[in-house]
Amino acid sequence: MKRLRSDAGATAVEFALILLPLMLLLMGVLDFGSVYNKQLSMSAAAREGVRVMAISNNPTAARAAIRGSAVFSPAITDAQIVFSPATCTAGATVAVTITYPMTSTTGMFTPLMSGNSIRGQATMRCNG
Numbered sequence: 001m002k003r004l005r006s007d008a009g010a011t012a013v014e015f016a017l018i019l020l021p022l023m024l025l026l027m028g029v030l031d032f033g034s035v036y037n038k039q040l041s042m043s044a045a046a047r048e049g050v051r052v053m054a055i056s057n058n059p060t061a062a063r064a065a066i067r068g069s070a071v072f073s074p075a076i077t078d079a080q081i082v083f084s085p086a087t088c089t090a091g092a093t094v095a096v097t098i099t100y101p102m103t104s105t106t107g108m109f110t111p112l113m114s115g116n117s118i119r120g121q122a123t124m125r126c127n128g
Contacts, residue, residue: 042120045070
C-alpha cells in the first residue's frame, strides 16, 4: 500500500516551532547570568569600599577601591556610590551602597531591564 502523504518537511516544521522558545530560553539564561555576575561584582566592590572606609575614613580612597575592584563599562561614577554616614567615627557603623543600571547583554530583554538597577551593599564597624 502506498503512502498518501510524505513526512519530508515535518522535521523542519517541528524545528521551526521549537526554535523560538529555545532561543528565548537561551537568551534569558545568558542575560540572567550576566546580571548575576554584575550583582556579585557589585557586592564585592561594596565590601572592598566599606573596608577601606572603615579603616582609613577616606571616601576618596574608598571610591578608588570600589572602582578598582569592579570593572564595568561604563565605569561606576561618584553619584552611584553612597556612604552612610559620610564620615566614619570609632565604634560607629558605615554602610556603602553602589547602584548601577541594569543592561541586557543580548539586547533581547532591554525593555524589561531599562529603568531597573543593580545594587551592591556592605556594612562594617569603623575602627577609628
